[in-house]
Amino acid sequence: MTHPLIPQIIEIATPVAEELGLELVGVVFHTNQRPPVLRVDIRNPHQDTGLDDCERMSRALEAQIDQTDIVPDAYVLEVSSPGISRQLSTDREFISFKGFAVIVSSSQPYEGQQEWAGQLIRRDETAVYLNQKGRVVAIPRDLIAKVQIDERR
Numbered sequence: 001m002t003h004p005l006i007p008q009i010i011e012i013a014t015p016v017a018e019e020l021g022l023e024l025v026g027v028v029f030h031t032n033q034r035p036p037v038l039r040v041d042i043r044n045p046h047q048d049t050g051l052d053d054c055e056r057m058s059r060a061l062e063a064q065i066d067q068t069d070i071v072p073d074a075y076v077l078e079v080s081s082p083g084i085s086r087q088l089s090t091d092r093e094f095i096s097f098k099g100f101a102v103i104v105s106s107s108q109p110y111e112g113q114q115e116w117a118g119q120l121i122r123r124d125e126t127a128v129y130l131n132q133k134g135r136v137v138a139i140p141r142d143l144i145a146k147v148q149i150d151e152r153r
Contacts, residue, residue: 003029049081
């Protein structure tokens, strides 16, 4: 389940990232750790995301979060790049990773299964399309829980 502060953190982090020329990729708040860990994933759309990008985002975001005081207790801010093992979520990522091996997981069984592996063809308004050994498979978007790069291949 998503932490209730995530939408507010995204609202704060998105303009901070944009001002630094970065993209916000994801936010997770691990409250089961002491102190809790706020993990923010960013990407530099112009070059490989580096340590400098993460440091700049960390400093700027920490100042904004502390200023708004939305996280009342002590926490650890972790800013990183999601790397290639991440989930695909944006239209741009689905275009960039066309032809890559992916794993699609659904929230409930569809045609007798909940996970498909294959080469990413495309995503449109209704489905994600995979090439499975020359056969095109369409998984309805409203059933998809996640699409991620298949590191096994």
